[in-house]
Amino acid sequence: MDGVIMHTKHVSTGTDLTLKATAVCLYYKYSLLPMSITLRQPSPLVDGVSITPNGTILEVKWQDSAPSRYHAYWIRHNCHCTDCMETESWMKRIPARNIPRKLTLGKAEIDNGSLVVTSNEDNHTMRYPLGWLKSVSYSTEDLDEKSTQKDIKYKTGPVQTFEYEEISKSGDIYFDWIQAIENDGLAIVKNVPCEDKKVGEVFDVESRDNVTNIGFTELPLEFHQDMPYSESPPGLQLLHCTRLDPSVEGGASVFVDLHHAAEQLQKEYPEHFATLLKVPATFQKIHDEDERPSFIVYQRPHISVNTKGKVNAVFWSIYTEGPLQVPEELVEPYYAAYFKFAELIENSPTKIRFQLKPGDCASFNNRRMGHGRETFKLNGGVRKLQGLYINIDDFKNRVKIEYLKRGNLQNLKRIGDQCGS
């Protein structure tokens, strides 16, 4: 089934955007799809198909790329017929018990842009669109190509900047914005109108007295991610400066690419890197001041890698770190690695600093970028930011759909997913 997840901190978007914050409306503006995405997979040309003598592997020779080999189990398990799959949604129906434990393929041929292949033991005929078959190929060459697409290409230089009005008017400029966040981790939208409606999903960052969250003070904020104590911390963060009085001094925003720092640690200090992959840090949210009390303690290593050993996640926030609770012999190695990683983050060549002005909205991937701010003095004025989060699954889906709309099969950056490429 498929429904709605209840959570005190989550808000439904639905299609009704009338009550949503301006920045969210912008984000969802082009979310309805005018065409079938499944039609967009190009059908590649094939030089021939063959089956190994023992019947366990099918090979497809593509005209323009290295051949792909598919195992008999894989072929049977992914059958596209209506008994085996709900074809509209590619939802499998075939339970494992229906796949013969000894399984060989009979014959294979190309028929009108599809591969048709039969299995011997259960006498099943399978048919696959060639475009689909190529898109999920697991040949070494194709996995390497996917892996390369998933690598982040780090760059220095100014942050890409967009105008609210231009994004509003053009789906292509919208795509440029979304793609800038996907590729660079951060982009700025200028002249975003400040809310004239009351919306429930934003959090206000405004300094005030008697606070229990350091964000609501004039103090500087170290580089951090929001909510690493959640199983799935926020993906996209939209931080919209709605007021900054002339009297206010300081308070520049700072960003750093945590994935870059993690990859630097991996390259330069492999032992420390291995420690931070292995030792679970403690993240927590504990308070009884809010509308509902929290006692959330979540342990996870600061860095994780996918099955190929490539960095796929970083978790970093001094503010929500709780006491380390690991076997004694891991404590000193942990701190040695923690100190080094903190140093690399602080001195990262990816650091960016700018002053958000009223109407500026910093849109960034909270899973990749650490954010912070310099200290400021209000001098009697007001400094106000409104923030909101987009779930990481939703953000990645949004980017993927925008690519697919344009017939682009581009793989997404390796953030979160435990893929093997």
Place this chain on the structure above:
Amino acid sequence: MDGVIMHTKHVSTGTDLTLKATAVCLYYKYSLLPMSITLRQPSPLVDGVSITPNGTILEVKWQDSAPSRYHAYWIRHNCHCTDCMETESWMKRIPARNIPRKLTLGKAEIDNGSLVVTSNEDNHTMRYPLGWLKSVSYSTEDLDEKSTQKDIKYKTGPVQTFEYEEISKSGDIYFDWIQAIENDGLAIVKNVPCEDKKVGEVFDVESRDNVTNIGFTELPLEFHQDMPYSESPPGLQLLHCTRLDPSVEGGASVFVDLHHAAEQLQKEYPEHFATLLKVPATFQKIHDEDERPSFIVYQRPHISVNTKGKVNAVFWSIYTEGPLQVPEELVEPYYAAYFKFAELIENSPTKIRFQLKPGDCASFNNRRMGHGRETFKLNGGVRKLQGLYINIDDFKNRVKIEYLKRGNLQNLKRIGDQCGS
């Protein structure tokens, strides 16, 4: 910062429950906390404190349990003074650069239920409530005790059953219900009133024509979890039978404990277990039929373990499995392990079968239990279930707070968290 995560599939609860489904209102009924949770940590008696000659380790001798050792870095990093921590929320303020790289402890003493200790290099005085210090102890004995508390105690026998009216009237019976889900993975609430209000967060399970989701047919459903293609799949699922006409035949609900099956695989087939820890399966949601199109592909192994090698997550759903995309040499080992795990799940001694009647609400942990249903015939009648999800962080917090309200420091079951115990 800390705010709201936007997601098409998430709904905010807030404190306004007037527009929420009955089952959700029941779940949140006792969520406001009448007392400070931090006061509830008992202050243990201490026989003495000492520091090793080199100054790097502090030892506390508890009167009633094994001694705890705390490293100098740990002591400094977790300082509770207002410069180092926002004490109301235990939010750290101390950046790594402020902790001396060479650090030794000076003297330590017990003062009025607190440990007071000084560091030499930066001449800092730290003070910790003994109750807190004991609660986060990482001695082998304390980590082992936490680990034991986190172990699931599997049981056979009937599902615990509760009455809606009794839960509504008594916070203690509410606690019994929540605890039953936490401990057993599944509990039933009977006589839950059917909605007389329109709520947006439920999904209806009702068979109809022209569907793209197999849930909405008369077909049986294999054991599965919902939404394993999400980074954080639903935690608690509340599945409320709102109508079942007398003409309907069949359609019993079935449940199985996937964590039990994973632990069985670990014990009986360690090689297959190792394969399923290592090889990322593909989970996906692909369709363009819904209000917003989805192209979500998430790769993750079927099973994961915490840093101590204990099972902390299982992901299983034939319906949302996509094509495996891993290096060729892993494909046959994957299928051998997949078939065996499927067999253990199908034949698990933890299987439970019952017929939901109108008013019955099956409340279960979607991260631990697989659920399914037997085939049915409507014979012209109606069979209707309403489902909804509670995020896993929220559910675990709810359970933890209920324990803390009762002064119980019980650790939660090992589901999701990558802890080292």
